[in-house]
Amino acid sequence: MNAGAAAPRIAVIGAGFLGSALARGASRRDLAVTVIGRSDPYGLGDSASPSGAVFVPGYGAERLPEVLRSGVDVVVIAAGGRFPVPSGSEPAEDVIGTLSLVIPVCELVRAESPGTAVVLLSSAGGVYAVGTERKRESETAEPTSPYGMSRLTAEQYLAYYGRVHGLRTCALRCSNVYGRLLPRTRGQNVVSAAFRSALTSTPFTLHGGGRQIRDFLHVDDFVRGTLDLLTGHRQLPRIVNVGTGVGHSVAEVISAVEAATDSVVPIVPGAAAITDRGRLVVDTALLRSLIDFEPLGLAAGVALMAREVAEEAAA
Template structure:
């Protein structure tokens, strides 16, 4: 049975744990909390274990038998809070990445290490889809710490021979995130549809971003972990298609059967331009055809109608 360790049981970590278990894998999530109730999740043909605590401290407990991969899905602040606490964000992210790489180097050097980085935070907007070789130009402390985390991953590969991979993820959606996180355009649009409160529009609303449904993100990540091919140090994971904020509001409004009004909010440097990712390198390694925005938002709306919102506020 393939074994995977997730550092963090938030939105992406929990989704990967469930996806791995449904493939028949053994998934261990290390997290201070269990916001998506992994303890109560049907693991299907696989198994899910939750270890409370920090990744660096609890990782040895999960390596009593060798893991095939660990995925770093935690560390630092969210994008908006990082601006108010750049030192804490850098320490939180880099101490986790370095600490885990040191643990793997000592305890299980054949285990693959995957860092969930951020395409939106690392790349600068531009008219052409961003390739992995394009210069990273972070505009937030969050983006800076993710970019430096990628560099440390590459360092441990070059200097210590560890198998490392940094995934520059586009904007992942598929669950209703709490508004306190200050991120997630699609979640914010759903909150407006649910509460009938206006959506706060930053910028013109015509700027485009790459939005990928969490099911496609999970499938791509697990397919890469199953691949027997040599992987590059960095890979984009998105759809390769840009959708505007106006497109998002229209799609969510249609899926929820309502009109979403918008009010102007403050502008920021990150609220302009277009940003999509190039998937050429990813598609050379795995077969990958993600769902389009309308289909993905429809799936999210359907799951919310069946299960109810995960978060009350």
């Protein structure tokens, strides 16, 4: 939104890690936010919750029409498909789950509220191939997993609805977002896995010797960057990288977690897959041209996560 414009009303589809964090962040800014989700693992709908978000139980886009009719400026898709590791054994289910959400959302917005923007939380790690240079939005996408393929296909559908039907669409290619302990079944988030190993003394499976380099973004910076984009600009580029622009190895992550928790992460070696190799760091020049963005460094972000995990355990 431009200066002087009304604050956007936001609908988030998906109440998981990113969707719930985005909703809480929007509420802290006094933005009107509605979350549609099959479940509410982080208690957005709890009457005692300070989030201020409205939680609407529902599967996929089935409750979106009534939410749109109540007035929504931006729909954020924070759900759909499988997680990275399960997608490898269920590629058809992954793409079906992704597109069976993205396409109906676009069709409903087109029919019910064509002025509403549609924003997809995509994956930089899923879409880009490893390489020595930071990955720009103009980079040719070369997914190496079904998860990445489904995200790229969803991005292309968004571009189609923008090009042919005039919808305002944007894919945010998020780097590796961390900041909360996540279920092991997700098969992603090396920071969360390292924390669990440090706190429980269970072995951490280190693939590829820990030399692979990735871009790790604290969830608070993800929320701040995303909301600054949504509140600061009516028309966003088709694709925007959201990351730090700085790479760290998995071995550095483990060292940071050990320092923050004053614990040892027990290591067991694991075989390296194609997704466990090389360097993948995003270029954030476009993001920084749109908003003022200075994310936390890895050590500071991991230390913040350690404090919050300790506070949750104490509570």
